[in-house]
Amino acid sequence: AAGGTPPAGPSGSTHAGTGRITASCLCEAFDKARLLEKLSQQGPRAGLKGSTLELQTRSWCHDYLHALCLDWPGGRQLGDVFVFSWGLVCCWGLMPHQEAWVRDMVRDCQLDILPPAEAETDEFHYRCEVQAPFVSNDTVTLPIEMAQNLKMRLGICMAIAQSTKLSVFETRCKQFIIKTMPLPRKLAEEGRVHMSQKNLSKLTGQLYIEKIRMNHLCLALDTPDFFWDAPDSLQALYKRMCEYLEMEMRAEVVNRRMSDLQDMLDMLRDHNNTKHSSRLEWVVIILILVEVILGVAELAGFLGWFGSRWN
Secondary structure, eight states: OOOSOOOOOOTTOOOOSEEEEEEEEOEEEEOHHHHHHHHHHOOOEEOGGGOEEEEEEEEEETTEEEEEEEEETTTEEEEEEEEETTTEEEEESOOHHHHHHHHHHTGGGEEEEOOTTTOEEEEEEEEEOSSOOEEETTEEEEOHHHHTOHHHHHHHHHHHHHHHHHHHHHHHHHHHHHHHTHHHHHHHHHSSOOOOHHHHHHHHHHHHHHHHHHHHHHHHHSOOGGGGGSOHHHHHHHHHHHHHTTHHHHHHHHHHHHHHHHHHHHHHHHHHHHHHHHHHHHHHHHHHHHHHHHHHHHHHHHHTHHHHHHO
16 A cells, blocks of 8 residues: 655646546556656656657655656646556546657556556546535546645545556456356366366466455555545545445455356366376276286296197
């Protein structure tokens, strides 16, 4: 879980009106030291559509890095970028081409890049109005003073980022189920599974890796430490976002599916072990029979049974 106290936003930054919030899961993790060094050393750089952009970074605060996306000349703040160490980039208030520029900036700091079929991007919108905060239809409505609070923006982005990461595991779990579904069906129809022990062990290893990653995600799904010292309104908004995104129920479903898959693979492994043991038992029986036959033949020759017939 992320901890520490996030730095305050710059004076003069504006987050009023409406805008986009996007969370993109690009990889398993980021190289934190390399990313911080890269963003700290680079200045304004050419962006898309003829713009000049800069990511002005602060520092890693446990599991996340906060950066301001600035437009040059003038250094006008366009929005916020939160990079989470567990492979997520979350943008607040940026346009699609600016978000693409941010993702390109962090590309060479990714560890275990996700294939396109597994990469996930979730899009929300925020709207500033004079009323109590609420979430509906993928739109977060906030009072202006809350939208200008960096902790509030971080809390909303963290909830969306956690949901996006969970979506990656949901996709992997579905793919794993599709991949292994024919195995119990074959066992039910034919009484055997056409899969070697080696391939079955590979599947078991892949599932075990995903369970470890899911356990790490469950730690990230815990309420970040700095929320406990934050205003009650921030804690309430974060919990409301998690409830809207059905985080707890989805994590429970993924864990249950992984447990079911593990039970199925254990059953198939036991079946293969039993089949292998039966084969070994038959080999031992045949060897014993051969030894008995040879012993009888030797005894018969010693008694002259074979010799008298041939003579």
